[in-house]
Amino acid sequence: MIDRACRFTSSIHTGASRRRHVRMNEMADIFHLAPIAMWIEDFSAVADQFERWRQMGVTDIRRFLQEDRSRIAACTSLIRVVSVNRRTLEMFEADSLEQLTAHLSCIFRDEMVDRAVDELSALFEGATEFVGCTVNYSLSGRRMDIRLRSAVMPGHEQNLDRILLTTEDVTEREDAHRGELLQRRYAEGLFQHSPVSLWVEDFSSLKARLDGLRADGVSDIRAHMEANPDFVRDGLRQVRVIDVNRATLELFGASSIDMLMEHVTEIFGDDLERPFRERLMELWNDQFSGQREVRAYALDGSERYLVMQFSVLPGYEHDWSRVQMALTDITARKQAEARLEYLGRYDVLTGLNNRAFYIEELSRIDRQPEAPVSAVMIDLNGLKETNDQFGHDAGDTLLRRLGEVLGNTVRPPCHAARIGGDEFAILMPGADEPSASVMLETVLDQLALNNERHAGPPLSIAIGAATREQGEPIDSLLRRADAAMYHQKRIVRTTRARLPREMRSLVP
Structure with a gap:
């Protein structure tokens, strides 16, 4: 009876051990077959270094590391790679863990050193998870933007000897983001350095007002403006200037945008009402661009003859929140025409x-x-x-x-x-x-x-x-x-x- 009980107990332990072994194998398979690069690293030597620094009185680890960059390198050199999965080897173009670890100085360099401060600071302050961005290099030297996620594995919070990291290659996304920034800077450069006066304006309040008129049954905007003379002046006040470029300040002799806006009514005066009335009629009829000649005055009182071109920027036709106005100075041409006309008469x-x-x-x-x-x-x-x-x-x-x-x-x-x-x-x-x-x-x-x-x-x-x-x-x-x-x-x-x-x- 006792022997049977012992055999039963032994079989239970054997079964449990077998199941644990199966689960461990399954976890190992999941790790190695995961479609994302995964690392298991040992930070225990780093934890010991942290303790020595604490005993020295270090409390602000970020400032401490930034004061001497060699401390960052000293910390990162203490990290030991325990294991990586197949995707990691593929991503970094290594044939084995041994080849990978032998070339860590080629993989983790340049920007990586400075960005390691964030992860080290988080661990020093007791965080068990960290998410950040860094830069790594493959063994062939290919630069990769990396989305880094790390977590201290349960039961290893004290000595940090097992930390799981994932390194996701987000280079394509970051390249697109950098390309977008370059395009934005390019557009801003074209805007600021254009030899033509450029204005970016917000017409959204005016559109809401016109939509309200449609809802009230107004079909002839020209007749409505003739019956309500203040409509055009009120509409002008509803236009919000978002930005102007350097050529605009030079054209009107203003030292700043604030100075320009302070005198904008003196610059255009009543001469702007007629072209604005025509612009309203075009917008009412879904004509999102147009041009006409206008007269304006610089801040010194000198006259300016201008070709005004306006267009609702693509993508903003639904609310008119971005409208570009370009003013081309034709004063010299007008003066020459007037001179020629005078000479002809x-x-x-x-x-x-x-x-x-x-x-x-x-x-x-x-x-x-x-x-x-x-x-x-x-x-x-x-x-x-x-x-x-x-x-x-x-x-x-x-x-x-x-x-x-x-x-x-x-x-x-x-x-x-x-x-x-x-x-x-x-x-x-x-x-x-x-x-x-x-x-x-x-x-x-x-x-x-x-x-x-x-x-x-x-x-x-x-x-x-x-x-x-x-x-x-x-x-x-x-x-x-x-x-x-x-x-x-x-x-x-x-x-x-x-x-x-x-x-x-x-x-x-």
């Missing part, structure tokens, strides 16, 4: 209209044959003689003075023009013969006043006028005005010729 020396404008105005008048019109033709007397005797500067002075006389006399819809070297004309749309006579008298009065104010050779002109007769071609009118002018010139010449030489200068 005006005579630079006299400031009067030039011959090109005169011909164009004649064509316009000729298209209205029934309308009354008068023409005054003028010749500047003695220009060649003045140029020959006193030089061309003196002749130019006479031309400028006659330009001043006619500029002070002629007002729209009449136009005075220099049509040749010493030839001038006044076109008077809608003017009858008495009006033409008054113009002649006014020109001569202004001429007399100009001669009183200026020293040097006096202005002398020959002048004649004519008024169009019913159905008369414009060319015929000009010939009659020209003939009247030359008739007056001949009378002056005859009168001067009959006077003694010393009195001829008295006749203009």
Whole structure:
């Protein structure tokens, strides 16, 4: 009976031992067949080192290690690798545990040393688990970003002789993250260093307001804005500026974004309401980009002509929370265009209209044959003689003075023009013969006043006028005005010729 009991008890122990053995084998299989790299390491020597440092009075282990990097290396050299699984050997390109441990200095180096501070600090402070990121290298030198997880195995918390670590290769993910950061920096660089003024704005509050109008049944935003004049101004105030680039500050002469925002209403003033109204209509109709010309002012008051381009950035069409506005400075171009337009219309020396404008105005008048019109033709007397005797500067002075006389006399819809070297004309749309006579008298009065104010050779002109007769071609009118002018010139010449030489200068 006793022998049977002993055999039964022995069989129980044998069965339990067998089951434990099976479980251990199963755990070993799980470890070695795991799809993630796993390590079992012995940190007991590190724990002994920690104890010696505690006895020295070390409490802030992180600061202690960072003060002398050799202490970090001393700690990591005390770690003993007990076992690794197959995935670890594959990941680090090692054929065996022996080959792996023989080259640990190649695997754990560079950034790894500094990042080991986090794990060592956690263990020193009693943590039994740790998660962090580090960098390892395969035996061929391939750099790997590693997601490190470590846990002190149960029952080994005191001496840290068994710590389970997993090293997950997250290089692909980190490369993508680094690529994203590079792209972001690239985009930020393009934004900040663009030679064009760039603004990033938030229109989300404005969109919510427009959505509310749709919900209330508004279908015609133009009619709504006309019926509610404050809508556009209120909408402008709802736009929030998120950022501007350097070119924007330079364009408007602001030293900072805060300074720019403080004076933004002075920069754009009321000139922004019209283009903003048009932009609202485009956005209402789901047109997420557009451009137009606007006028603005720098902080020193100088005028800026700009091409404004706006676009809702891709991915933000649902809420308009990111809208880019680009301002291209076309001030120089506008000034050049204005200069060219001036040169195409005006005579630079006299400031009067030039011959090109005169011909164009004649064509316009000729298209209205029934309308009354008068023409005054003028010749500047003695220009060649003045140029020959006193030089061309003196002749130019006479031309400028006659330009001043006619500029002070002629007002729209009449136009005075220099049509040749010493030839001038006044076109008077809608003017009858008495009006033409008054113009002649006014020109001569202004001429007399100009001669009183200026020293040097006096202005002398020959002048004649004519008024169009019913159905008369414009060319015929000009010939009659020209003939009247030359008739007056001949009378002056005859009168001067009959006077003694010393009195001829008295006749203009």
